[in-house]
Amino acid sequence: MSIFDFLGGQFVDVIEWTDDTRDTLVWRFERHGNEIKYGAKLTVREGQAAVFVHEGQLADVFTPGMWLLETNNLPIMTSLQHWDHGFKSPFKSEVYFVNTTRFQDMRWGTRNPIMLRDPEFGPVRLRAFGTYTLRITDPALFLREIVGTDGEFTTDEISEQIRNIIIARFSNAIAEAQIPVLDIAASTDQLGDMIRARIAPELAAYGIETPALTVENVSLPESVEKALDKRTSMGVIGNLDAYAKFQAAEAMEAAAKNPGGGMGAGLGMGMGIAAGQAMGAALGGMHGAAHAPAQSPWGAHHGAQGYGQAPQAPTHAAPPPPPPPAIERVWHLAKNGVTTGPFSRADLGRMVTSGGFARETMVWSAGYEGWMQADDAPELAQLFTIMPPPPPPA
Numbered sequence: 001m002s003i004f005d006f007l008g009g010q011f012v013d014v015i016e017w018t019d020d021t022r023d024t025l026v027w028r029f030e031r032h033g034n035e036i037k038y039g040a041k042l043t044v045r046e047g048q049a050a051v052f053v054h055e056g057q058l059a060d061v062f063t064p065g066m067w068l069l070e071t072n073n074l075p076i077m078t079s080l081q082h083w084d085h086g087f088k089s090p091f092k093s094e095v096y097f098v099n100t101t102r103f104q105d106m107r108w109g110t111r112n113p114i115m116l117r118d119p120e121f122g123p124v125r126l127r128a129f130g131t132y133t134l135r136i137t138d139p140a141l142f143l144r145e146i147v148g149t150d151g152e153f154t155t156d157e158i159s160e161q162i163r164n165i166i167i168a169r170f171s172n173a174i175a176e177a178q179i180p181v182l183d184i185a186a187s188t189d190q191l192g193d194m195i196r197a198r199i200a201p202e203l204a205a206y207g208i209e210t211p212a213l214t215v216e217n218v219s220l221p222e223s224v225e226k227a228l229d230k231r232t233s234m235g236v237i238g239n240l241d242a243y244a245k246f247q248a249a250e251a252m253e254a255a256a257k258n259p260g261g262g263m264g265a266g267l268g269m270g271m272g273i274a275a276g277q278a279m280g281a282a283l284g285g286m287h288g289a290a291h292a293p294a295q296s297p298w299g300a301h302h303g304a305q306g307y308g309q310a311p312q313a314p315t316h317a318a319p320p321p322p323p324p325p326a327i328e329r330v331w332h333l334a335k336n337g338v339t340t341g342p343f344s345r346a347d348l349g350r351m352v353t354s355g356g357f358a359r360e361t362m363v364w365s366a367g368y369e370g371w372m373q374a375d376d377a378p379e380l381a382q383l384f385t386i387m388p389p390p391p392p393p394a
Helices: 003-010 075-081 139-147 156-177 181-204 222-237 240-257 262-269 271-291 297-305 345-354 378-385
Strands: 011-015 024-029 035-044 048-054 057-062 065-068 094-099 103-109 114-118 122-136 152-154 213-219 331-335 338-343 362-364
Touching: 024 139, 035 048, 035 094, 048 139, 057 139, 094 139, 103 156, 114 156, 122 156, 122 181, 152 156, 156 181, 156 213, 181 213, 240 338, 338 345, 345 378
Parallel strands: 011 035
Antiparallel strands: 024 094, 024 152, 035 065, 048 057, 048 094, 103 122, 114 122, 122 213, 331 338, 331 362
């Protein structure tokens, strides 16, 4: 190697950084022991800043543009070097390029549930997660407080610290806001703005900010969600007593249509069959007791002495149980887009008298294809034929 090659290798003429990664916040320009030439070109692109550190002390910060490293462009470094006008010599400094663009889709979330007192459900546990955007606003402060001498600083090295700050402020914000659990989904934007405002002073002390922060979801434990689903189902059903009657009537009607359906049919017939069997057993027991002959004392005596048993009274087969009671059809009414019921035929008869049920009322019952007028149902048409005339005038 000639002396000219050696001297040429000692001086750096062009200083620049082209980033092809998506997570690098700070990158140090590697000199490899070379000196930076006085008058070299420094290229700082949009979304970057260049920080000069001279002999361990932060010297200058350069914004986007092309800079010639001369005395008039290095005011702080000039005072550190005590350069005189016209004195041109190489200098050794560390150059850190800082990425000042936004880093999108940074994730945050709670590791453990957050305890909260809800005004409706009482103590509950919540989990939350979302995203935030990170940007460096003060390159010199960020380098001094966070990076230090790290030659390549990425988002992974600071995301954990920011996540902990967000979670701590989220816990305080959601507790102070006292938003009911059922209304949190409608308040996620409000929570995001509240958290971002709370963490802004803490992040500003590091030279960074979060231009955007979102709360994507707030969820309850799985067991609580299942209980909430049951409560929602109860609210949809409405009147539980009427719903239970409707379910029982539907099961009994289905069982009557399929009497030989085995175990499923037996379960569906429910109370009707059980009541019929109980009544049949009771009647059979009473019939057997009434027709049983009295035992002869002579037979009992000889049976005790071992001379033989008394002649047995002839046995009669137990009568078959009575058939199950007839299943009454129940009806549903539709008026002004609202469905009511179920009603028995007796209920509808009373409603005819009070004026709450008329021939043109739309009705439906299990087994019919769709809604129809009450006058078109054979079981209900009789209610209007036997309706009493209007009362005489007073």
